[in-house]
Amino acid sequence: MSHTHAQPVQTIDQRTLRDAFGAFPSGVVAVAASVKGQLTGIAASSFTSVSIEPALVSFSISTTSSTWPLLREADRLGISVLADHHDAVCRQLAGPREERFGGLPFRVTENGAVLLDEAVATYDCSIHDEVVAGDHVIVLLEVHGVGAGGGEHPLVFHRSAFAKLHRDDLDPSRLDGRINGAEVDRGDDATADARPDAEDAA
Ligand SMILES: Cc1cc2nc3c(=O)[nH]c(=O)nc-3n(C[C@H](O)[C@H](O)[C@H](O)COP(=O)(O)O)c2cc1C
Structure with missing residues (x-):
């Protein structure tokens, strides 16, 4: 097998690594909850499905996140798969903490999970495990319920920009x-x- 274009791991600079990571397209989710009466959440492109039985999903959160220490106190975390018209919503959820939920249409479940209206899919989750992995924590979530928020097509995140599916x-x-x-x-x-x-x- 030829590795003509591969760089040895020790010489990879962060920009090159970020570019390589960005070549892999993903969706984006909102991870959100009402914690002690406070709306708390982030946008995350690291969401992925993990296991059917038991039902598990995961996302990764930076160890420097100021939101995670609060969000992880929630009984239930809402995961909302963003729809392709949610690009501004995504930016807002990744922006200043006090402005993340202003004007957003969402509902709060009785257990405190925050689910966005018009999401492509929603998950009602609790934390199953947290695994420190370098500068991120892999958060494994147990899925207690799934739903659809009414959105049809997902927002795609690719090479640091938003895109839509066309196939x-x-x-x-x-x-x-x-x-x-x-x-x-x-x-x-x-x-x-x-x-x-x-x-x-x-
Ligand atoms: C498209 C997109 C995807 C993101 N994905 C992640 C992610 O998977 N993990 C993460 O820790 N932060 C991710 N972020 C950053 C968070 O949304 C948020 O900006 C960051 O956590 C803010 O810092 P705080 O946690 O201190 O509030 C993403 C941001 C954007 C715009």
């Missing part, structure tokens, strides 16, 4: 039942290593 020139057939090339019996118990996102990919 009209791609094979539209779903990957259901062909995960890792093997037939999957959708009636069986799901296993933790069956990638839920692959199952749902269209």
Whole structure:
């Protein structure tokens, strides 16, 4: 295998590493809760699905975050998958703490999870585990409930900018039942290593 363009790890400068990370597209979620009566949250592009049984998702938060020490005190955390018209909402949720929820349409569940209106999907979560990983903490969340906020298409974050999905020139057939090339019996118990996102990919 040729690695002509690869750089040895020790010589990678932070800019190059950030650019490489940015080549991988993701969605963006709001991670938010009402904690001791205070609306608290951030925008996070590090969200990912982890496990079907038990239902787990994760995101990573900077160890320097001033919000996480408060947010982690919440009984329940709301995860809202931002829709493609939520670009300004995303900037707001990543901005000054006292202005993050001003004018935003959202609801607070009885357990204190904050869920955005018009999200593409919502998750009602509690913290399952936290794993320190370098300058971030990987937060594993147990999913207690999922819903849809009414949004149809997700906001995409790629190379430090927002984008929308367009896939009209791609094979539209779903990957259901062909995960890792093997037939999957959708009636069986799901296993933790069956990638839920692959199952749902269209
Ligand atoms: C598109 C986008 C994605 C982000 N993703 C993350 C993330 O995954 N993890 C993280 O710690 N911060 C992320 N941030 C930054 C946070 O939203 C927020 O600005 C930061 O946590 C603010 O600092 P505080 O935690 O001290 O309030 C992201 C910001 C933007 C605009």
